[in-house]
Amino acid sequence: MVTFTDLSHINVKGGDGGAGCMSFRREAYVPKGGPDGGDGGHGGDVIVEADPQLSSLIDYRYKHHFKAERGTHGQGKRMHGKDGADLVLRVPLGTVVRELDPATQKPVYQIADLTRPGERVVVAPGGMGGLGNTHFVTSVRRAPAFAEKGEPAQEHWIELEMKLMADAALVGMPSVGKSSIIARISAARPKIAEYPFTTLVPNLGVARARDGRSFVCADVPGLIEGASEGKGLGHEFLRHIERTALILHVVDVTGGFEGRDAVEDYRTINAELAAYASELAERPQIVVANKCDMPGTEDAVKALREAAEADGHTFHAISAVTGDGIDALVSDTADAVAKLRAEAPAPTGEADEASAQWERRRQQRDRTMSIKREGAHVWRVSGAAIERMVIQTDWDNDEAVAYLQHRFDRSGLDDRLEKAGCVPGDEVRILELAFTYEGEPSEDDYAELAEDEPDVRDDGGEE
Ligand SMILES: Nc1nc2c(ncn2[C@@H]2O[C@H](COP(=O)(O)OP(=O)(O)OP(=O)(O)O)[C@@H](O)[C@H]2O)c(=O)[nH]1
Ligand SMILES: [Mg+2]
Incomplete structure (x- = not known):
């Protein structure tokens, strides 16, 4: 099986602050002017940013030390030093950032979970620039002959863990053919069997349309009535699709051994999604009628198509066994995924808040x-x-x-x-x-x- 977690430990260090300047104003005919030493520039921050173009942490596998630029020193005539440039480390969407204990290399605190394009978090703030001598003027000290050195930046060890996020999740009753579909459309090779709950943990696969566009698809354990209350694999299962933007709702049009009704199955699953979290029921869906190769399924296909379209969902009739309808399904899914990616909401302040929280903890520890x-x-x-x-x-x-x-x-x-x-x-x-x-x-x-x-x-x- 392909594993989709990717883990890296890296050392990050902000830029050191530049030194403040000790200087006095010099003008023609003025023997000695007031203090005019500028402040040192602040060191740059090391920032981790989610980039939807990336799909692995390979950039951090062989290079482990990352340092932002230092601030330059202040100068006379109140000229401040230049701030050092930030260093932005790009990581794939779904990367969790944790602080490590430098001695044991064990995670001690989660700094952020970057799930939206462009979401960023400061992992190593730069040092403050030192103050120039103009700052040290007091009523008794008119000509301070000293300035502050720059603040040395701190370094941290952090862990980056990529948890691949699926663009689409195959959802449905047990044995409807979810694993058979992912096996058809990707390189994933999950177990397929005729008994329910064959799939116990989610499988991920990268599906590719004929035109080369790809998306990540998840095959998750089957859902039954009462799942939202914990029946079957219940919450365990539903938790996995919370992060998924598109639902591929698979229905077995043969009705399985129990001769269930396709439209009823479809409604049951939607009710469970709504009961678990109302926003899950509002996710865009593509309704997939599977096992259409079996004789006598035409009426069920027709009824399901009507129900799905009445709900405003796209409908596909396929067979995971013969491959009928699979190309069209993959192509439509790629379209929907592209649309959802483009619509993905701009980063919220969550990462900023996480940064701020972490920074407060850091400062507390610091003091x-x-x-x-x-x-x-x-x-x-x-x-x-x-x-x-x-x-x-x-x-x-x-x-x-x-x-x-x-x-x-x-x-x-x-x-x-x-x-x-x-x-x-x-x-x-x-x-x-x-x-x-x-x-x-x-x-x-x-x-x-x-x-x-x-x-x-x-x-x-x-x-
Ligand atoms: N005739 C026919 N059988 C299918 C088709 N797709 C899947 N099956 C069969 O249905 C049974 C269940 O398939 P799975 O892919 O394991 O179903 P699943 O939805 O992953 O099941 P769970 O993991 O238990 O939830 C297997 O015996 C498959 O061979 C299809 O298109 N046509
Ligand atoms: Mg399965």
Whole structure:
């Protein structure tokens, strides 16, 4: 049997943010102007987008690392850096995107299920550009001589799983010949037998019309009266056709062993579809009278044709055994599928909402900070956001370091350290850097620092 699931694990990384610029305005006859360093550009996002032209994840089988473009650095004269370009990874319709645990490579969270053409989700946001020195002007710091480095982008492992979506599903009572039809029109080779419920799991096949147009067809287990309440394979079965735009409603015109009435069968199935989900009953249908090779079926065919046409459905009389009427059925189905694909609604905001939700979770995780004691007077602080603050700091610049101190304070780090039992003089480690804990800062610390700046004194100062 052909398997239609396709799975790939890939590593995605947004572009790093560009660095903010430290610069002062220079004009003729003006010895030293105000700060005018532009911001760094934002890094590009890595985006996964559903493309109806694709039919496999082959592009991700051999290449596993994908990185968006970085933002460029800010410049003087308030010139901002250029944002990095997004990297768009195209995947087939029906691709489910999950985040993987980087250590175990096990899925931890479903990010999106891309079912509509053009639907997209951001899987790795780019880093923010660093701020230029114009942003750090305060009442006491008129000439900030530092800027922020760009935010390094984060990387993730994600899983792409393609679940092939059928364009059309063969629906009907057991033993009406659904599997025989899919075997006729595609390369699928499901089991065919004269007893009911031969088919227990859906089979998919790619059917091709004479002119080369193709569509994906599903052969699903037979449906009986009460299926919507769980009889037979009930809900299990109906769930599979929820994603299918077109229903090929197959009716056995011989009436089977029980000598059932074709029109009654047709109505029973439609009632079950409506009972399961009203929108299933409204799906476009092609009504297929099967087993027309059998003698004495003319009246049933005629009655079924009238019923189907009265409901506004296309009707086909065929024989899966002799092949009569099959070409016309496939060609009409290809037409209907093409029409439905063209009408497919524009992407809704669902993927955006999924992106936003995932982004919120990511940010939450990001802000989580942990404090561990590593020695009598040594503490280890870890957490993505706090580590990034450290990375974004220019260590050769005292002012930038002082600003970091301020950010630490705002993030509640000092508070948390104190609560954990950290005392002034203790060593605090973040990444490979060690700091000395000096207790809760006071506003004066910043004022003092500002007063040390020659530029502030030039301005006449305020303090
Ligand atoms: N005479 C005749 N018999 C057919 C035709 N199509 C299918 N059959 C027979 O009908 C029986 C059931 O066929 P299947 O294709 O297994 O039917 P199904 O709808 O897939 O059945 P389930 O999977 O049990 O729901 C088999 O014995 C087939 O050989 C046909 O066009 N003419
Ligand atoms: Mg079957």
